[in-house]
Each structure stands twice: as C-alpha cells, then as structure tokens.
Amino acid sequence: MSMRLEGRTALVTGSTSNIGRAIAEAFAAEGAHVVVSGRSAERGTEVVDGIRALGGRADFVRADLDGSAAASRRLAQEAAQVLGGRIDVLVNNAGIYPGDATAATDEPTFDLVYAVNVKAPFFLTAAVAPAMAEAGGGAIINLGSWVARLGIPVGALYSSTKGAMETLTRAWAAEFGPRGVRVNAISPGVVLEPAPGEAHPAEVMMNGTPAGRLGTPDAIANAAVYLAGDESAFVHGIVLDVDGGRTTAAVIAA
Template sequence: MSTPLAGKVAIVTGGSKGIGAATVVELAKQGAKVVINFSSDATPAEELVKQIGPDNALTVKADAASVAGIEELVKQTVAKFGRIDILIPNAGVLPMKDLESTTEADFDRTFAINVKGPYFLAQKAAPHMSEGGHIVFLSTSLCAASTVAPNYLLYNSTKGAIEQMTRVMAKDLGRKGISVNAVAPGPTATELFMRGKPEQVIKTIAGLNPFNRIGTPEEVAQVIVMLSSGASQWVNGQVLRANGGFA
C-alpha cells in the first residue's frame, strides 16, 4: 500500500532530538526519505538511521546557523536523493534572557540559529524544490500567549521574525508552487524545554493548559508532517498553533 509521502525527500535540521527526531520518525512512517541534520553528537542521528534504514535516511553534520553549513547540507541531500520536497528548519536554541541580561553574543547566536539559519536554508533549498513542495518553520505559541515571562524576550523576538518570514515567504515561493507555513508549539516535553525546571514548575505550566498536561514531541511532529503533505496544499502563509488550547 502506498504511503502519503512515498518518494518525497525531507530535510530536518536539529533532527536528532526532541521535536526534530519525532518529526523524522513520523516522516519516515509516511514514506519519506529523510535527511537528519545535527551539529555535534552523531549517536542519536545514527540511531534514527538504523531505525529507518540507510536507503531512506542520511545524517549530515553541519552548522545550521551558517551559510557554509547550510550549503553543505543541501549539497549532500541532492547528491544522495536528487531533490528536496520538504524542508523543516527545526534547529533552534531557547535562551532565557530578559533585556538586561542579553549580551551582544547572546543576541547574535540566537538570531543566527533561530532566524538566519532557516532563512538561508530556504534560499539554498528552494532551487532544488518543485511545485508541490513544502517548507514548515518552527515558531512558538508564546507569540500569542497573553502572559509571557520577561526572560523569553530574546527567544520570542526570533520567533516573531519566523512568523513574518512565513507570511511573506509564502507570497514569494508561492509563485513556484511551494507552500510555506509554520507550526507554533506550546510547552512540549523535549529535553530542551524540561532542562533545569523543577517538577513543581512543570506542573504549574501543565495547569495552564485545558488538558492539564504538556504536549509531546510526537503530537507536534504529526502537525508538522500534516503541513508537509498534499493534504495541506491549500494552506499557505499560516501559523498553526499546536498547543492543546494553551494560547
């Protein structure tokens, strides 16, 4: 039986952990060939390749915040699979920085990974994408939350940029038949999110959701993959807030 994404080729940056890894697994389940980008630790990425199979997966170590790294990622993808159909610039950092505590180095690093990387990855991948392609950026539901802690200032600033990229790039690449959308998760139980948070803090955050829990990477991945398929072809320039009603 044919799977919905059979024959499609997807790139997922930051694809070895958290939402990225869950997305890689879901894409593969739907039949896609997946390129798993990582920046340092190869082991989780290699484990995913074993799970999916080497004919359908490729790992690429590259700095997704640099144009040189992005170019290498695109080059290796096209060399192995010949095309790009789905692009998911998932790599990101979550600095807890209010205005007073933000340094120039904090600002430059966070915008490089969260904004510059996705921007130029789309630029370098687009020539290898054809009509019916999909780009799915990652934002955050905190862009729409009525209450946001001050130490999310720097992070939210980058995600605000992502939402504008989504809105305007959809007009640009739409001329080529490529749709551009974003998924904005709420609190999600990834290693990055859970790190350093006491159990009581996690419970408090869970209590802000009408389901009284935090989302899972797999739940967010399902939304990302839905926006990567033909089922969402008439959805373009949208930010889908996958948060269980959090915001």
C-alpha cells in the first residue's frame, strides 16, 4: 500500500454507493481520514464499517444536500469537526439523474436537479475552499460527465448540470489556485458497479470505443486519488476524461 494520502482528511459527498463509495474507500486505503456523506445512515454506516474493517479511518456525516446554502455550510462544518478541524480534500460527487426528455421535464424537477447538482456543490465549495486556503492549501475534485460534451437524446437537464460543473472547475481553479487550492474534475464515461455474469443495456454505448467495455467505479476512484495527491501538484483546472475513450475517439459501430 502506497499511502499517498496519509495524514490528509477528505470529505466525499454522495459516498454511500457507486462512484462516491469507491472514492471514499480508495482514499481511506491510501491513508486519508474520510468523511462518508449521504442521506442514508444505514448505507453510510455500512461503508464506514467496511473501511474500518480494512484498517482505514472513516466516519459518517448525514447530509441532504438540497441546494440550500445552509445545508452545504452545515455539512462543511460538521465534516471539519469530525476530521479534527480541517478538510484537505473535497470531492463534489453527489448528484441526481432524471432521464426525461426536455418536453417531459417539469419546472419542479428542473429546479431540484440544479439545486442538487449545481447549487449544493457551489455553496459547499464556497464554505470549504477559503478554509483550505487559510490552512495552507487543499484539493477539490468535481464530478462531470461525458454527456456534458457529447450529446445524447435524453437527459438534457442532467447533461447541462454537468456542463456547469466542468465550467465551475475552470473558474474555481483560477479563483482558488493562487491561494493554494487546486480544483480539477473527473468526467466519467459509462460506469456501473460490476455485476458478474450479468449483461447491462448500457454496454451497447461502449461498442466501438477504444476500451470496448463499461467502466467500473474503481477506475474513477483511481483518478480521484491521483488528483488528490502530490503527483498532480502542477495540475489545475482540468477535466480528466475517464471514459474508455468514449469522447476522444471516433466510435466505429461493429
């Protein structure tokens, strides 16, 4: 074990399942003290227990990031308290995905998706980044998506929120980078938790790509470890595509 994040603290939002869980587990395996956060205490406790069973350090802080500044500030305060007063790494992972077509999307859904996917990480970053700067630096990792740059005929609302997060990544890099806080993003491709022996309809979306297969949450977690660690000390404002080549190479249908 390399322990690349030993002595550091991290808050990972939406980390009770899937990509967020994989990131929390990877950070802990690399030596970080991690706050696992989400709405379900039951699932959060399961993740924390699993990390601790392997010798890692983790605690659960329940949060319903509804987009209000108060909810984001509350999570920042509670997480910092659990982590001994500081957050070295923030991963803005929590989000929701409604797959409706544009004409089928009502206004309450529009407002909710932007609240959770954009407003919540905006105000969480606003609460955490200045404290990071005052403490000497830190790293913020946002989650984008391949659908922010490659159009698909459903989920326009979700795609637009991920485009917003990628834009915020560049703006925040310019705003906070000079104060010692690196801000970058990861753009996952078609990623699913592995289910051995089971085919998934999404597999067709990776046909003809360089990877030729679905990604797993571990692939995103490995990228997050890199962006959180010292190896990426000169990396600011990028969107790292971890998508099996879905957006970078022409997809040739077989």
